[in-house]
Amino acid sequence: MFMKPFTWGVWLVVAFILIYTMFIVWFLEHPSNPEFKGSLKDQIATAMWFAFCSLFFAHRERIYNHLTRVVIAVWLFLVFVLTASYTANLSSMLTIQRMEPSVASMELLKRNNLTVGYDKGTFVGKLPGGSA
Known part of the structure; x- marks a missing residue:
């Protein structure tokens, strides 16, 4: 029931946008932000954690680049729209009665x-x- 409010295509697009946002945040923050430095594995983990955490709660990493703030603002707006759409679809699926006579x-x-x-x-x- 968790996956039904969105089609598989929408889930794939959301996953792609999450990974794309993760890459953009890493690309913009890597030169100036010490939290996005270290081994490649640590950098990928930090960027993925940053993008994933923004879906559910506030992130702990500090943002240094102003362009990253714009990217995060767009990402958070998209997350807001997706969350509202998912909640509306799920609640209608759980509450609507079949129109049978x-x-x-x-x-x-x-x-x-x-x-x-x-x-x-x-x-x-x-x-x-x-x-x-």
């Missing part, structure tokens, strides 16, 4: 010979007495 309501309509408007191709037109 109840037997009692259908019998009431038939008994009183009431007409019902419906969109072409919906289940109402396929019921007995429907004209679809």
Whole structure:
């Protein structure tokens, strides 16, 4: 259920953008920020941790470059939009009821010979007495 609010394509794009942001932050901060120096493994780990942590909570690394701040601002805005979209999709999936007719309501309509408007191709037109 965790993965359903987004398609696999969206998840892949989010992962790509996360890695791209990680690379850009590392590229901009590496020359001036001592926290982004060290062995290649440490640099990659710091950049990945920085980008991943920004998804959920504040990062502890200090930002020295002003361009990095712009990149992070855009990334945080994107994270905000993704979080809102994911939450809306998940909550609608968990709360929406299927639009199926109840037997009692259908019998009431038939008994009183009431007409019902419906969109072409919906289940109402396929019921007995429907004209679809």
